[in-house]
Structures are given as structure tokens and as C-alpha cells.
Amino acid sequence: MTDPTPTPENPTATDVEPEADGRVAAWKLLAGNPVTLFSVIVLVIILVVALLAPWLAPYGVNQTDVTRALQSPSAEHWMGTDDLGRDIFSRIIVASGTSLQIALVSVIFAFVIGVPIGIISGYLGGITDTVLMRCVDVMFAFPVLLLALAIVAILSPGQLTTMIAIGVVFTPIFARVARASTLSVRVEPFVQVSKTMGTPGWWILLRHILPNITGPVVVQTSLSLAFAILSEAALSFLGLGIQPPNPSWGGMLFDAQGFMSQAWWMSVFPGAAIFVTVLAFNLLGDGLRDVLDPKQRTLAEARRKA
Template identity: 70%
Template sequence: MTTATRTSSLQVLMRNPVTVLSTALLIVIAFIALTANWIAPYGINDVDVPNALQPPGGAHWFGTDELGRDVFSRVLVATQASMHVAVVSVTFALVVGVTVGVVSGYRGGWLDTVFMRVVDVMFAFPVLLLALAVVAILGPGVTTTILAIGIVYTPIFARVARASTMSVRVEPFVSVSRSMGTGHLYILGRHILPNIAAPVVVQTSLSLAFAILSEAALSFLGLGIQPPQPSLGRMIFDSQGFVTMAWWMAVFPGAAIFVAVLAFNLLGDGLRDVLDPRQRTMIEARARNERKPPESKR
């Protein structure tokens, strides 16, 4: 297929309305994460007891909590904190996991056996239970939460990278490079990593969604982000005693979690369609068929 007839990755992405929606949502979330401290109308810990449990209105768009604090401001800053934890922890898991997976899949032998047995042991524990164990050992806090989530998702990246590397290393272009005496680092950087990028990128998007959920779960249990720093999970926990009289205390933090997770999941689906050759071929064929005049379809 020539360059003139081949649909670009961006065109394929933008043709999917679900991907467009997820991209728009992520742009808004990224804007909030970068500017929350400036656009928040109130201080996150400004106590105003006389105005406690006020419903959403002009002065307080998302209402106020049991201490009179502005829920909208706290949701903005808590979203920023959740995104920070998710991005840093997934970046940690990405770097460590892909390194382990690529080395394991490329070298094979006893090194692959050792690495994969460690990964299997980590997979034997439920995600949240393993994160709880890490936090229990190191103590609650932002840094510990990042480390716990990063450790939990490292085996996932390792498995994805290893499987992709094992399929690429047997390709003819890799064998030719080896026969020519090309160094291992060059082969990894020039041939292996670019060809395993697609599944790793998709996994990154999905892992960001689950990292947000994991951070919210840890904070809900009191083991994640600690007060006075607001977190979405902690805000939902604090709202338990006021659900019947102040529904907004739980609904808006929960909605923020839902929108962020949904956006990353939808983006992952869109990236899979673009980066998976089979999915992309089907999309491009469907698009060409739709552009044909009615006479040519007969």
C-alpha cells in the first residue's frame, strides 16, 4: 500500500468517535491536573462550618462537605493528585517491566526462567492485596502509594514485553543482524523495541486507568494519600456518614474517578485499533468502501 492510499494513524484515530471523545476527556483531565491549584475557587482546607453540607449552587458548584469545605475545589486538587500517582507509578512499572520482559524474552535460557518465576509469584497475589502488603510494610503516603502501584503493575508490562519480544526475535531481520555481528544493544534498540511498542502503548493506557482505581482504593482504606491532601478515594470514604443528606459528597468524586478511568480505557481501545495491523486493515477497508460511490459497490 502506497503512502498516498494508506490512512494515517491520526486519521484512523480521529475517525472513531469514541476515541475522539476519550481524547477530549483526557485533554480536560490533563488541564485540570496541571492547573488545579490555580483554578480552584477556594482553598482545599478552608473550613466554613456555618456553610457545612450546602447543596450544589452558585457559590459552591459541587456543594460543601461536613466542614464547609468546597467540594469542587477538593475534587480538582484530588484529581491532580490521582493523576500524579497514576502517571508516576505506571511510568515506573513501564520502565522496569519492559526492561525485564525484553531482556528475558531476548536472552531466554535460565535468565528467562528466573525472571518469569518471579513474575509468576507476583501474579499469584491479587492486585489490591499485593499493594496493601507493600503499603503495610512501608507505611501510608504518596511515595509509598506510587511504589506499591508500580510494583503491582510491573509484572503485567514484563509479560507483555516478553511475549512480544519472543515473537520479534525470530524474525528474519533480527537473524540477519545477528549473523552480521551486530551488537545486542543495537538490535534491541533498532529492531526489538520499535516492534513491541504497539502492545506496550495499549497496555500503558489501560494500566493508567487501573492505577487510578488502585490509588482510590488505597486512599479509601486510609493507606494512600494522607490528609490534609485531598484524594478522591478518601473523599468517598468521608462521605459515608452523609450519603442520605449530602449525596454530592460521594457523587462528584466518584464521577471524577469514573470519567478518568473511562477515558483511558476508551483511548486504549482506540490505540489498539490503530496499532494492531489486523484491526487497522479492517478499519481502512471499511473506510475505503464507505468512500466508494454507490455504483462501484454493486
């Protein structure tokens, strides 16, 4: 007789094949969603531009020329110049790298801390769940931007501080999402059977709980990236994020507020960059939700066949 309990050395065929088939079906459904594909293409373009920004920028980001200040968009300056004669196009594409870096690092920070807290809290329950969730509730008691402002004010403004602040405020969100998903998975028969057969708790968490909560967590990651972009722009607009003369989309909006009537391009183009990036992340999150959530996947397949 063989031990039917799935272990690292003894995975069962029924554990592997349905998951593989589900992943294939999910990817096919995702590839068939034109809105999601559009968002992926936009995000890939933004990422490529951010990586190649030092070579794509036609001018230095801090290259000033007061004789060309507040010039409207032209063949020489595609998005015009600001009040110091700096090329707005060059500053926007260089700032894209900074914004994406801050968003990615801060969300990874929140993911790495929040998801384990949520899984442990939901799986163990009892006093552990009560203590961890009360700590999360305390963080939720503060508005997101207000908590980020407080953290930045304590640690002093800067790029690293902005990453920490945004990461901290998003940590309880990931903890809540992971806990809610864990609570629904831990009562499933395959988890109860594993417990009965004496499977170690750490293996249940890694083999059964974590794979079955990836859908909501991945969707939350995409949405958090969108809000992280907005949070970084807000902090920079208030002077607590990226510090001048380094370019940032929020900082460029702050510089433009005194020239709204005479130089519309100073605010329109940075605002458009924020809008397009946030929209793309949100559309990607919606697409991922449709293929990773079984109920939403069923509805999406029905709409596609209709």
C-alpha cells in the same frame, strides 16, 4: 560494496520509509476515530484543570465553615459542601492533580523496570527467561490490591509509598506484555538475518525488537493509567493512600459513606471524576490498539470504508 546491515551510522531506506508510512497511516486512523478523539479531549481537559487547579479552585481545599456544612450544589458551591463545610468542587479539581501525578509516576516506574525485563527475557530465552519469569509469576500469585496493601503497610501510608506500591504491582504486567511481544518478533526474518550478519545484540534490541513491540506496550500503558487511578482511589479510601487533610478522590468517597442519604453530592461527584477519567484512559487504550495492532488496524480501516 557496502555493508547492508543497518547500523546507527548506516540506516537503510527500507527500514525508515515503511515505518514512517505506517506511522502516518496510524495517526490518520487515530484522528478519524471519534471515540478516541473524545477521550483525548477529555484527558486534555482533565490535565489542564489539574495543572491550573490552584488558580481555578474558588476556595481553599481545607477551608472549613461548619455553618455551611452539607449544603447542596448551588451557585456559590457548584458541587455542594462536605460535612466540614469544605467546597467539594475545589477539592475535586485539586485532587485531580494528585491522582494523575500518582498514576503517571507509578506507571512510568513500572514501564522502566518491566519492559526491559520482558525484552531481555524474551530475547535471550533459556535460563534467563526461566528465572525472570518465575520471579514475575511469584508477583502475579498475589492479587494486585492485596500486594499494594502489603507494600504500603510495610513502608507506611503516604503519596510516595502509594506510587511505589502501584508501580511494583504493575511491573510484572509490563514484563509479561513486553516478553510476549518479543517472543513473536525475535523469530522474524529481519531479526534472524541481523544475527547471522553479526549485528550486536544491543543494537538488535534497540533497532528491531523495541520498535516492533511499542504497540502492545503503549496500549498497556494507557490501560495501566486507568487502573492506577482506581488503585490510588482504593488505597486512599482504605486510609492507606493520600492522608487527610490532603484531598483525594478515594478519600472523599470515604468521607461521604456516612452521609449517603442526606448528602448525595459528597459521593456522586468524586465518583464521577474517577469514572470519567478511567473511562477516558480505557477508550484511549482501545483506540491506540486499533491503530497500533496491524490486525486491528485492518479491521478498523474496513469498518471505516464500509
